[in-house]
Amino acid sequence: MSMLLEAQDMMYTYPSTDRPALNGLSLAIPTGSKTAICGHNGCGKSTFFLHSNGILRPQSGRLQWKGTDYSYRKADIHALRQRIGLVFQDPEQQLILNTPYEDISYGLRNAGFPEEEIRRRVEQMLVRMGLTHLADQPIHHLSLGQKKRITLAGILVLEPELILLDEPTAYLDPKSEVQLLEQLDRIHAQGVTIAMSTHDMNLVYTWADWVIVMDQGRVVLSGTPLDVFQQTDTLMTLGLRIPMLYDLWLALPESWRNGAAPPRDMEAFKAWVSTHHILQ
């Protein structure tokens, strides 16, 4: 398995704090994967993302892109940010200009693309993300879900190889979440590697093909979803939920798992779920 991004023993303490936010963080994001990074509030997920696209620099340890150490020269960081797109948790931190059209153009203009190419790419992106009708609206009139889509569009338009999303589904309603996940699947099918941080273990179970679990600035588990979810005790100790579907699968009678039919009556099934303390 080749790794796109690798961190080794990274340490980082924010100025004027005394506890490291990254405390010997070592992890790898496999090329072509859908990686979920989970862990409870404050475990260092956002801090890792800020390191990944060079906004922060580790105080020790190393970070590699395709096996090469990061270079912090201005031109190299500039080039890196086109390959690694970071979508912040809070779109307000990322949206700078007045309208979706202007905002989505911003990165391309910064990267020095000719105006004709900028127009072509932005218009295509607006269509792909279903944002054409909002292109010239003032951004502060838009909903959170729409703002999140605009920040994603502003990153996608640069055609990165890796997209990092910090809690992309937080505060989205179910419909917006489904739309976002469909967009991510489309992008992934085109060969883009995607890593997202999330607290939602059910989403991790259904979406990810690689899982990294962090605690207190370091990685405690990583591997395929099955590898990770089998470590039920560790996950519980970290205060993380076991995905509902995994829990249910484990609780199914052996005969059901081997193909025998569960009760066809929904009330009987509900009674069975409650006597087995699933979802509690």
Ligand SMILES: Nc1ncnc2c1ncn2[C@@H]1O[C@H](COP(=O)(O)OP(=O)(O)OP(=O)(O)O)[C@@H](O)[C@H]1O
């Ligand atoms: N700008 C900052 N200044 C000082 N300390 C910070 C700053 N940002 C984060 N921290 C601290 O660094 C640690 C890691 O925070 P980080 O935001 O990376 O965690 P997280 O896993 O992304 O959390 P969440 O799930 O709440 O987004 C926390 O203890 C946090 O308080």
